[in-house]
Amino acid sequence: MESVQTGTYKVIGQGLTRPDADEKVRGQAVYADDFHVPDAWYGAIVRSPVSHGRLKGLRRNPDFDWSQVVVVTPEDIPGNNIVDMMGRDMPFIAYDEIQYVGEPLALVAAPTRHLAREAAANIEPDIEELPALCTLQEMVAQYKKDPEQLHELSAQTIRKGNVDEALAEADMVIEREYSAGHQEQLYIEPQGMVAIPEGDGTLFIHGSMQCPYYINPELCETLDMPPEKLRVKQSAVGGAFGGKEEFPTLIAGYCALLALKAKRPVKIIYDRNQDILYSTKRHPSWSRYKVGLKKDGTIHAIQCEFLLDGGAYTTLSPVVMYRGILHSAMGYRCENVAIDGHVYRTNTFPNGAFRGFGAPQALWAWESMIDELAAACGMTPQAFRLQNCLRLGDATPTGGLLRDSVGSPEVLEKTLERCGFNEKWDRCSRGKPGERKWYGIGVSFFAHGAGFTGDGEARIKAKVALDLEYDEQRAPIVNVRISSTEMGQGTCIIMPQIVADAMSIDLKHAAYPMPDTFKVPDSGPTVASRTAMVVGSTVYSAGQKLKAELETFVSETLCDGQPVVLRDNAFHAEYDGKQIPFDEGAAAYLASNGPLRVYDQFKLPPHIKWNQKTFEGDAYPAYSWGCNVVELEVDTLTYEIDVTKITAYYDIGRLLNPIMAMGQIQGGLIQALGYAAMEKIEVKNGKYDADRMQTYVIPTAMDGPEMDLHFVEYPWDHAQPGAKGVGEIPMDGLAPAMANALEAASGVRLRDLPITPEQLFAELQATQPRSA
Amino acid sequence: MATTFEEMNCAFPANLAEALELMSDEQTRGRPLAGGTDLMVQWESGVLPMPERAISVKHLPELRTIEESDDAVIIGSAVTHMQLRRSDAVVRYLPSLADAAATIGGYQIQTMGTVGGSVANASPAGDLAPSIMISDGDVIVASVRGERAIPVNEFWTGYRKTDMAEDEIIVRFRLPKMPEGACEVWRKLGPRKAQAISKVMGSCRLLISDGHIEQFRVAIGSVAPVCVRLRAVEELVTGKPLNEEAIAAAEACAAESVKPIDDIRSKADYRKWVTGRMVRGFLEQSLG
């Protein structure tokens, strides 16, 4: 395959500071709750107190003064009472069947937050309660008994070879089950939005979000408004992690419906408690494997069932499940694969996007399983992985060919070597009695699909624009116009870096303004570790186009038609050696022609083929690769588990900004540590129990272990600059590496996330009963 | 939620006498407000209704000092956790109390939160309770009727209940110094390494002479409605040689002495077991 990696990079690859760092550190960034909108009212939501029921009516307390507030019920919705996401099964405001605690039954707006909440409290629903199914445990129990009784929100299979035959041929068949609980994104800034009806009949929605082009068009049907009347703009976002992917459509819808009826701006800002109770979380998951092995350690057959607890409605759960099944047997050679993915309804808030999007759940199970498989055939986990891992030229479980940019097995080999795995593996305590501390080491190895799953990129066809225009100081600037958002990950610096190198200009001439749907084309959602790879490569090619246009202009108007090249921030005329600084040439263009916009669109390389029905082919345009080694100690007095060190290598393609990339890895690993060992939220009587930061425990800086982190670069070969994805992969490998290390330390295996001392205690009591 | 002193209707008496005066009358009585690190949270979450009035006690100079007598350290009720962990007298004579204070919240909470607030809040997860209990000291409360010393082991009468009357406030703690040659140990098990509310925590005071346990006091929190002294364990080992036999017996007895519950932070069976393990740890630690 021909590589397009011809560029030499000057600005790309530098660990430059992001332009928004200063205002964020100083507390000057303007978040949704910070804008002062004159005359704005506050919204509140009347919510269902039951998990499942039939709404008989709403009673308004006659003693309350309703003249001072606005109430929206389904009759007030201008269009269809439907949230236009996958499945189209979710109403904006429930009107008949209620599916979860907290489901909106009516909306209220009032001049103060307090009054809005008071009004909401004065509306009392009359509900006939119905039996509910609220937890993963109940869901799995029912699945084992009779799956037909469950309400299926989505299903998909993967088939390769013949698993039944292969299982029969295998020397051993290993069966295991794993599960994982909810995880709350817990971004610093809770959800917040304001909707402002403008004089010209447009509706302006401004707030905390990841994907402006989800809200428009998703709200158009509900508001009965054409897309060009709906302007959506992102404010500074204090973290999102997927939690502001699909959810903001809901809060934007509440604001919009209230604003249209009240004929004035309406703002809703959740407090932490509401945010935890009534927004999306990572899907709880359950995986069951049946794997056939040959005596020599070859993986001969993989059969897997992968279940997600979808919550009450479909939203985007199918895609989360797709990513889950695509990673459920990924990373290793096997000719016979059968995976069944299902999403079932439970009566809780719909679960949704969260960094990793199904892959962490899948890899938690699969990478734990790999250790169990290794043990079953008497191999070390490292030898088993090295023997079976996918390499350049191998095929994925869906038959996609790994043609290029494959950081395997290098990340695996390098990580094992760097941490001295072999020698440390032999030193593991394995539950040896009489020790003060048990030591264990564990490894995980994984690929993470970069870009949207399956036919996603082919459907989205990311569009980007570059605007050459004047900035506020009337200096020429190249503004990157994409709907991809900055939410902490560094889009606002990598995009200018890409433009600078694509055009060979100084970084100061490129900028990334916050997306506004009235100004930016749809470059797709800011999800799926796709921004740097898909949008970034399209911005690069747009930059080359803009460069060519400017070279032509300068050649014709300033250099008498000589060939002109824009290089090192100046236009160079070929014959007389004349040099014109970039800003002079660009200013000349603006003066004679006005602003210049160039567009470009992402095109998948032609060899990428995918069948969305049968799930065969290239599920992703490329993969990032990673390997995590966890070392930990168990205090044998208390079974407290202390992760002492993480060693890791990642191949995320071209490193655009090593500081940002490292920030993603470090922060992501800490978040993954929370998923692995701390974050626990359960549904009790239909309600989340850990509904405050007091009870929902995430890691602090003190919990961060020593980290020895490295990159190897296998740039994506089909576009410049060749980044793959870094956003999600840090979530993928820590939990299984920790469970693997814990088995090496304690001798017992835990198969349910999060891993806690309480679980270890219960397991050790069960396996080696002793007197208390 | 109230965010200003005006909204809280908070009085700032000029001195202790004035504060007690305000507390004596139903018409002027208010909720004592120290650092507010418990109260503000409880008000905001609706666990406690906003009272009609609050009375600041944190600013009262009479309540803010740490003093030493021959046999005790006298700690004002408005002393902060930060003051506590930095006090030479506390570090020297009540070391487990200093260690416990150092694990409360983060710096912000430590500089706002007070000993009096922690004790009056009467949470079984209050981290200072075990160290205060093993000192066998007194909580001194005051009202216009005068002062009274309540032995700490009688101060907490039930889940979030204390022996204080409506018009009383805590003024100080009189905590006997640990005897020469003794040691104290603090241990906290939380769901994470900082900013953690305890799953189980405890302190012990131990005096060994000639290989025998001369004094052993141990208190464990988060395993019952109030922090508990494990008297049975103390009696079991006092006078015994410090060896594996005594330790094993203490471990078993400790686990049997507590009746913890399942809650959001931990599980009853783990808490029971780990109470024994902590007692083992306390004794083993001094075994060296």
Ligand SMILES: Cc1cc2nc3c(=O)[nH]c(=O)nc-3n(C[C@H](O)[C@H](O)[C@H](O)COP(=O)(O)OP(=O)(O)OC[C@H]3O[C@@H](n4cnc5c(N)ncnc54)[C@H](O)[C@@H]3O)c2cc1C
């Ligand atoms: C983020 C955070 C982390 C925390 N971490 C921990 C932790 O790790 N460990 C821990 O133990 N606690 C922790 N706490 C709880 C809290 O900080 C402590 O219990 C603190 O010591 C309470 O003191 P305060 O002065 O703030 O009390 P306040 O909130 O002012 O008062 C608490 C109670 O005591 C009463 N009161 C206060 N002073 C007196 C007095 N002199 N006489 C009579 N009654 C009085 C008040 O009326 C109220 O009922 C944490 C709290 C927060 C918000």
